[in-house]
Amino acid sequence: MRFRASSIPRSLRPILIAALASTALLRPLASSAEQLPRFADFEDIAEKAGLTMTNVFGGVDTKKYIIETTGTGIAIFDYDNDGWLDIFIVNGTTLDQRPADNAPTNHLYHNNHDGTFTDVTAKSGLVATGWGQGVCVGDYDNDGWDDLYVTYYGKNRLYHNERGVFKEVSGQAAVAGSGKAWGSGCAFVDYDRDGLLDLVVANYVDFDISTAPAPGERASCVWKGVPVMCGPRGLPGAKNILYHNLGGGKFEDVTTKAHIDNATGHYALSISTLDYDDDGWPDIYIACDSTPSILYHNNHDGTFTDVAIVAGAAFNEDGRAQAGMGSTIADFNGDGKLDIFRTNFSDDTSTLYRNNGNGTFDDVTFAAGLGLHTQYLGWGTMFFDFDNDGWPDLLLANGHVYPEVDKQHLGSNFQEPKILYRNNGNGTFTDISAEAGSGITKSTSARGLAVGDLWNSGHLSAVISNMNAHPSLLVNGIKSPNHWIAFRTIGTKSNRDGIGSRLTLSAAGRLRVDEVRSGSSYSSSSDMRVHFGLGATDRIDFVEVRWPSGLQERFTGLRVDLIHDLKEGTGTAVTVGKKARRILFAPAEQANVYSPFALK
Secondary structure (H helix, E strand, C coil), X not given: CCCCHHHCCHHHHHHHHHHHHHHHCCCCCCCHHHCCCCCCCEEECHHHHCCCCCECCCCCCCCCCHHHCCCCCEEEECCCCCCXXXXXXXXXXXXXXXXXXXXXXXXXXXXCCCCCEEECHXXXXXXXXXXXXXXXXXXXXXXXXXXXXXXXXXXXXXXXEECCEEEECHHHHCCCCCCCCEEEEEEEECCCCCCCCEEEEEECECXXXXXXXXXXXXXXXXXXXXECCCCCCCCCECCCEEEEEEEXXXXXXXXXXXXXXXXXXXXXXXXXXXXXCCCCCCEEEEEECCCCCEEEEECCCCCEEECHHHHCCCCCCCCCCCCCCCEEEECCCCCCCCEEXXXXXXXXXXXXXXXCCCCCEEECCCCCCCCCCCXXXXXXXXXXXXXXXXXXXXXXXXXXXXXXXXXXXXXXXXXXXXXXXXXXXXXXXXXXXXXXXXXXXXXXXXXXXXXXXXXXXXXXEEEEEECCECCEEEEECEECCCEEEEEEEXXXXXXXXXXXXXXXXXXXXXXXXXXXXXXXXXCEECCCCEEEEEECCCCCCEEEEECCCCCEEEECCCCCCCEEEEECCCCEECCCCCCCCCCCCCCCCCCCCCEECCCX
């Protein structure tokens, strides 16, 4: 008997899937010769690599207020232009005041090129204490040095990178905010394509700790019969902010002028930018907690319209708002269109929105095999091709918001394992978490997640922020023989980072598509270099770049297994006709030989 996923009530699908999975356990085990190869063995090497800071965020055993629950983001970027990615970890604080010499601070770790990192926070000018939240990276003044924007409950901070030393300039740049807002996710994006990076900031709730209700005081402060911290339901939503870059280190708040504040009543958390309709103008997706998520469509005239509901990216397929936390963007099924994946609260599934290419999305969570896990509360998430087979895989960082779940046995745990889904190359995923190594199976209360090629080896690693614990640095100990290629975009007429550029790679009769973006995941910023796994293919035909300036050019003669700089204006210009190019779909290329991966 066959069932269509849409014909089965969504609430019953995880039960059915679990039942079907359990029947598989009754079948005879395959012989060792028939066993599928092991694709991942992720180990957490944070401590041995020198990432020893503690992410301080509210109480450990009790969370009295919602401000203690959201956690912080991660940025992976090359702050000193030495060609190696460094790691910035946002930190929080506690309700109790601490002495200044013992106050928690954000941390910047310099990459030593040998698998270790050195804490350079103090000498880089990034010591700061407060309720830190998210972070995004972008060279807003086009001087060739990436800058940092960090959101807070309170005033946000813009750090100008002055050759590896940072200066806090949020006041003179006019991007600090009111000082009373709760900044969450952020992203640099050149929404008007004038060559200067603008800044979009999500704000979570309008929260005043002096008047906040106590756990159990309201109906919205009780979860499964247990008094817990209040919110976000029952608290007023906040408005998102758009800053237009005026040049000269100055920004202007154009929130109302751009119609950003027309979307009201949302609890906005994380931001991912993407050109979902492939019209050459960047759009903005915001994962929202307990309210419909937002998809700001760029109207090409300096304004935006929230089209999430009509586009099918606001709710799940049942028409229900979910508690969105993080989001990530990729062409997961190889059809040339960028799709959206969003993590949500526990007792629910995450959501995969497949881009239909006509301005709409379909929720294909269950059809893609992503509907099993409902017990976890997801935060950071990234598409990344960890085995370089040419198909973006999915990593999810999980952790609950209520420490009380451990004592009350409510079906969830405060600390939860990660989930790793391997892309099967046919529109579906397989959960390989149990066999993916201790770095995946170890439980933490995770929040922010960023990925990057930390050692320029072609192998992507992940950095995760954990509540009141050390961060995690996940490195895959299994090295695939698959080939890869990566690109750093350098804008000349466009913004220096090339943020918003769309790259189309041709290899072995198939096209792969991705974009350069700033913020994503949960309030984090990953390696902005665009990485493509190639499988067994050992050459590419070309990579085409459509720059924010409108220039479209082709680069050829590029060797695989290397990172290439693509400078705007140095390729061969491409004339674009009215008829869209056909994107070819090819089956996954499976590698069958693996050897241990050692850092060099």
